[in-house]
Amino acid sequence: MYEFGRFFLPGPTEVRPEILAAQTHPTIGHRTPELAALLSEADRHLRPIFGTTRPVFISTSSGTGMMEASVRNAVRRRALCLVNGAFSARYRDLVLGCGRECEVYEVPLGEAHEPEEVERRLRAGGFDALTVVHSETSSGVLNPIAEIAAAVRSAERATGEEILVLVDGVSSVGGMLVETDEWGVDFLLTGSQKALALPPGLAFGTPSERLLERAATLAGRGLYFDLLEYAQHWEEHQTTATPAVTLLYALSAQLRHIVAETMEARAARHLAMAESCWSWAEARGRRWGLRVMAPEGRRSPTVTALALPPERKGSVVAARLKERGYTLATGYGAHRDQALRIGHMGDHTVLELELLLAELESVLGEVE
Amino acid sequence: MYEFGRFFLPGPTEVRPEILAAQTHPTIGHRTPELAALLSEADRHLRPIFGTTRPVFISTSSGTGMMEASVRNAVRRRALCLVNGAFSARYRDLVLGCGRECEVYEVPLGEAHEPEEVERRLRAGGFDALTVVHSETSSGVLNPIAEIAAAVRSAERATGEEILVLVDGVSSVGGMLVETDEWGVDFLLTGSQKALALPPGLAFGTPSERLLERAATLAGRGLYFDLLEYAQHWEEHQTTATPAVTLLYALSAQLRHIVAETMEARAARHLAMAESCWSWAEARGRRWGLRVMAPEGRRSPTVTALALPPERKGSVVAARLKERGYTLATGYGAHRDQALRIGHMGDHTVLELELLLAELESVLGEVE
Numbered sequence: 001m002y003e004f005g006r007f008f009l010p011g012p013t014e015v016r017p018e019i020l021a022a023q024t025h026p027t028i029g030h031r032t033p034e035l036a037a038l039l040s041e042a043d044r045h046l047r048p049i050f051g052t053t054r055p056v057f058i059s060t061s062s063g064t065g066m067m068e069a070s071v072r073n074a075v076r077r078r079a080l081c082l083v084n085g086a087f088s089a090r091y092r093d094l095v096l097g098c099g100r101e102c103e104v105y106e107v108p109l110g111e112a113h114e115p116e117e118v119e120r121r122l123r124a125g126g127f128d129a130l131t132v133v134h135s136e137t138s139s140g141v142l143n144p145i146a147e148i149a150a151a152v153r154s155a156e157r158a159t160g161e162e163i164l165v166l167v168d169g170v171s172s173v174g175g176m177l178v179e180t181d182e183w184g185v186d187f188l189l190t191g192s193q194k195a196l197a198l199p200p201g202l203a204f205g206t207p208s209e210r211l212l213e214r215a216a217t218l219a220g221r222g223l224y225f226d227l228l229e230y231a232q233h234w235e236e237h238q239t240t241a242t243p244a245v246t247l248l249y250a251l252s253a254q255l256r257h258i259v260a261e262t263m264e265a266r267a268a269r270h271l272a273m274a275e276s277c278w279s280w281a282e283a284r285g286r287r288w289g290l291r292v293m294a295p296e297g298r299r300s301p302t303v304t305a306l307a308l309p310p311e312r313k314g315s316v317v318a319a320r321l322k323e324r325g326y327t328l329a330t331g332y333g334a335h336r337d338q339a340l341r342i343g344h345m346g347d348h349t350v351l352e353l354e355l356l357l358a359e360l361e362s363v364l365g366e367v368e
Numbered sequence: 369m370y371e372f373g374r375f376f377l378p379g380p381t382e383v384r385p386e387i388l389a390a391q392t393h394p395t396i397g398h399r400t401p402e403l404a405a406l407l408s409e410a411d412r413h414l415r416p417i418f419g420t421t422r423p424v425f426i427s428t429s430s431g432t433g434m435m436e437a438s439v440r441n442a443v444r445r446r447a448l449c450l451v452n453g454a455f456s457a458r459y460r461d462l463v464l465g466c467g468r469e470c471e472v473y474e475v476p477l478g479e480a481h482e483p484e485e486v487e488r489r490l491r492a493g494g495f496d497a498l499t500v501v502h503s504e505t506s507s508g509v510l511n512p513i514a515e516i517a518a519a520v521r522s523a524e525r526a527t528g529e530e531i532l533v534l535v536d537g538v539s540s541v542g543g544m545l546v547e548t549d550e551w552g553v554d555f556l557l558t559g560s561q562k563a564l565a566l567p568p569g570l571a572f573g574t575p576s577e578r579l580l581e582r583a584a585t586l587a588g589r590g591l592y593f594d595l596l597e598y599a600q601h602w603e604e605h606q607t608t609a610t611p612a613v614t615l616l617y618a619l620s621a622q623l624r625h626i627v628a629e630t631m632e633a634r635a636a637r638h639l640a641m642a643e644s645c646w647s648w649a650e651a652r653g654r655r656w657g658l659r660v661m662a663p664e665g666r667r668s669p670t671v672t673a674l675a676l677p678p679e680r681k682g683s684v685v686a687a688r689l690k691e692r693g694y695t696l697a698t699g700y701g702a703h704r705d706q707a708l709r710i711g712h713m714g715d716h717t718v719l720e721l722e723l724l725l726a727e728l729e730s731v732l733g734e735v736e
Contacts, residue, residue: 012395012613020392023567023614027375027382029695030568060569061429061592064609068592090591099588193610199391200398201428201569201612220467220588223458224429224436241432242561244569244612245380246391327397 005352008328010137010171010303010343012193012200015250019198022253023246030245036237038248043234045255049196049263050173050188050206052180057230058251059203060244063170063191066203068094069225070166070187071131073207073215075100079129079166080121082106082113082148085138086332091131091168103127109335110139110307112298115151122155122163128214129164135172137194138332140305140341141294142172149184164211170194173204174258175302175345176267186211192247195270195302197346198254201247207231257347270301273344273353277304280357288312288364293339302345305331312364313337320363326356373720376696378505378539378671378711380561380568383618387566390621391614398613404605406616411602413623417564417631418541418556418574420548425598426619427571428612431538431559434571436462437593438534438555439499441575441583443468447497447534448489450474450481450516453506454700459499459536471495477703478507478675480666483519490523490531496582497532503540505562506700508673508709509662510540517552532579538562541572542626543670543713544635554579560615563638563670565714566622569615575599625715638669641712641721645672648725656680656732661707670713673699680732681705688731694724 007014028034039058046056059066071079071094078101081092095102105121107113113132122130130152135142149165156163164186172178173188175195180188186208193200207215207227215227223229229240258266278299281292289309292299308314314330314337321328331339340360344353375382396402407426414424427434439447439462449460451474463470473489475481481500490498498520503510517533524531532554540546541556543563548556554576561568575583575595583595591597597608626634646667649660657677660667676682682698682705689696699707708728712721 007395009397012397012610014395017392017394020394020614023391024385024388026385026388027380027567029377029380029697060612061433062609062611065429065592068590072590094591097589097591097594191610199395199612199614200610201615221465222436222440223462223465224433224593226465241430242380242559242568243430244428244567244615246388246567247569247612247614329397 003325005348006326006356008326008342008344008356010329010341013195013197013343013346014348015197015199016347019250019254022249023199025246025249028245030242031238035245038252039239040237042248042251042255045259046204049258050180051178051182052206054181054206054208055234056204056206057227057234058239058243059205060201060241061203062200063168063189063203064090065225066189066205067091067168068098069205069227070189071095071098071100072221072225073218073227074164074166074187074211075129076214076218077101078103078127079131080105080118080127082118082130082132082143084111084113084141085109085133085136087137087168087170088133091133095131110141110293111295112141112143113148115144115147118148119151119155122152123158125159125161127161127163129166131166133168135170135300135302137171137303139293140300140303141298142300145185146179146183153184162210164214171300171302171345175270177263180206192251195345196254198250199247201244202251267301269350270345272350273348274299274301274304276350276353276357277342277344281306284361302343304342304344306340308338308340314340317363320366321359324359324363326359328356371693373716374694374724376694376710376712376724378697378709381563381565381711381714382716383565383567384715387618387622390617391567393614393617396613398610399606403613406620407607408605410616410619410623413627414572417626418548419546419550420574422549422574422576423602424572424574425595425602426607426611427573428569428609429571430568431536431557431571432458433593434557434573435459435536436466437573437595438557439463439466439468440589440593441586441595442532442534442555442579443497444582444586445469446471446495447499448473448486448495450486450498450500450511452479452481452509453477453501453504455505455536455538456501459501463499478509478661479663480509480511481516483512483515486516487519487523490520491526493527493529495529495531497534499534501536503668503670505539505671507661508668508671509666510668513553514547514551521552530578532582539668539670539713543638545631548574560619563713564622566618567615569612570619635669637718638713640718641716642667642669642672644718644721644725645710645712649674652729670711672710672712674708676706676708682708685731688734689727692727692731694727696724
């Protein structure tokens with residue numbers, strides 16, 4: 001039996017049936033006015049969601065693809081990579097995989113990065129970019145991007161070096177208010193299947209002017225993720241390669257939905273869901289040794305990771321919930337059994353989340 | 369009014385309603401046994417379509433993405449790029465865009481490459497790869513891949529150099545019988561929206577063992593198109609990054625359909641449609657100065673480009689057909705008004721194609 005409102009992975013996020021249905025639009029050519037209009041409208045709706053007046057490019061890829069685009073187009077020689085979980089580690093791997101160097105500023109899973117430490121490291125010199133994950137989906141930690149970007153600018157003034165700020169916003173964009181322009185972010189990216197609550201297969205990224213200027217000086221950008229190619233085609237509301245058209249129809253329908261809800265209301269709803277999770281963990285989950293992994297003040301409004309005591313296994317709890325029709329995630333990768341992760345982004349209501357928490361409580365009581 | 373059977377672009381190919389509907393499957397996680405089963409079944413069905421016993425990797429990208437994968441993983445320093453139209457030119461651009469060198473063996477639009485000339489050029493030495501498009505969608509020319517690959521092997525023996533054969537099969541794979549293993553092709557790729565008649569957004573590629581060995585020695589492969597990452601994840605029926613899951617459901621449904629039809633019958637149907645086009649052009653189209661652009665013996669079974677005399681404009685004819693509910697393509701890019709292109713691949717019947725040709729004839733009579 002399938003019922004919307006019981007699927008709480010921290011990505012992919014449950015997609016509403018009407019958005020899935022939008023994918024059934026009959027085939028159209030991708031060099032048509034109809035598709036250009038679709039891309040143009042999407043760009044217009046995406047800019048405020050990204051907190052920018054810049055174009056937002058659409059890529060047929062996962063978020064990792066846009067991550068690679070940011071590295072190939074922005075990192076000249078050496079980046080400072082901020083690592084605090086699986087997805088920020090992927091950013092580091094990509095910097096290395098694209099033949100660049102990096103210094104890693106790593107903090108343990110469940111912690112955020114300190115702007116002061118970022119500045120201290122950058123002041124040593126020799127960096128031309130910084131990579132950071134906004135909302136680390138493997139831990140539910142929210143990094144202070146505004147403060148980190150300010151630290152970068154301070155280091156830029158001190159060293160005279162241009163340091164581009166590359167931000168993975170995979171579980172933040174569309175889930176909370178982000179301010180690309182105001183914060184001074186040079187690249188912000190996300191994938192379709194997280195807070196935008198779309199099927200996977202599209203990624204989005206917005207580059208700064210100075211990033212595009214840097215890109216023009218970098219060789220070997222390739223074609224598929226060449227942001228200068230994107231910029232050129234974007235002016236005519238075209239894509240560099242054939243886009244995933246049926247997913248663009250889903251995007252169009254969902255962006256209209258988000259505009260109607262307003263991004264402010266969407267962000268408030270996600271925060272209310274997050275607060276429900278946190279207060280449940282404090283008031284009820286504590287009884288079974290559960291605690292919110294992220295420290296107060298550094299908690300993502302879209303993902304909560306609940307650390308488990310050794311005697312409770314994430315895989316066992318998740319399997320029990322699955323039997324009751326509910327889906328949530330265990331810890332990520334090697335941390336599988338040490339945590340549970342709940343995605344509270346997309347189109348679920350606070351009530352739907354609270355029903356999940358009640359069910360979780362019942363399962364915890366059972367396996368006691 | 370929408371009716372299946374009137375859309376004849378040479379990609380995207382018209383997708384059957386039941387395949388579009390397969391995309392509405394409810395959200396599932398992409399690290400689940402359900403998705404692994406989907407990927408495993410797809411691989412099993414794709415191998416015979418590719419004429420190989422090797423794994424066929426699935427990428428969330430357009431065919432251009434897999435083209436870039438082949439360059440980043442296979443071209444060490446310098447390739448011989450065979451150019452005879454827009455898509456083979458893209459392969460050349462990609463070689464250069466990824467920071468490799470190339471020599472271009474170009475023949476005019478509408479012509480095929482000669483294996484003898486390929487061998488002569490390669491014997492000069494200094495090449496480690498060759499790029500070629502099997503069915504050039506901009507002209508309807510079919511390159512003799514078996515003979516070209518044999519020429520490469522002969523040059524390999526003469527020079528002692530390893531030269532990888534990289535083939536864009538974008539409008540051939542799934543449309544005709546291809547023999548990756550037998551021909552000695554090191555990489556064969558296609559996109560979902562051509563002869564496989566799926567929505568765009570997926571690409572497929574199968575690398576040889578020696579290509580993967582070469583890849584292991586090449587730096588800067590990145591992550592998104594790193595074929596070694598693909599190979600490693602493929603063993604567990606996983607993908608390196610989040611795949612376009614709803615498109616995978618469409619793929620699954622369409623592959624079952626192709627298996628049921630059999631690839632042999634599918635290829636025969638496409639060839640029958642092509643022969644209908646060619647004999648129509650000879651018997652009827654000649655009256656208005658139309659001729660099949662590709663020379664006999666070098667005609668693609670999936671795309672026919674009809675060259676137009678100067679007094680007839682491709683855009684005008686296509687627009688008239690559009691008014692009657694039929695979609696075909698003009699010439700590609702700068703050749704827009706000098707040709708019409710008909711895609712006869714995917715799931716259309718010979719009868720549907722003949723109705724298009726009757727309509728085309730009526731339009732040509734009108735604008736006389």
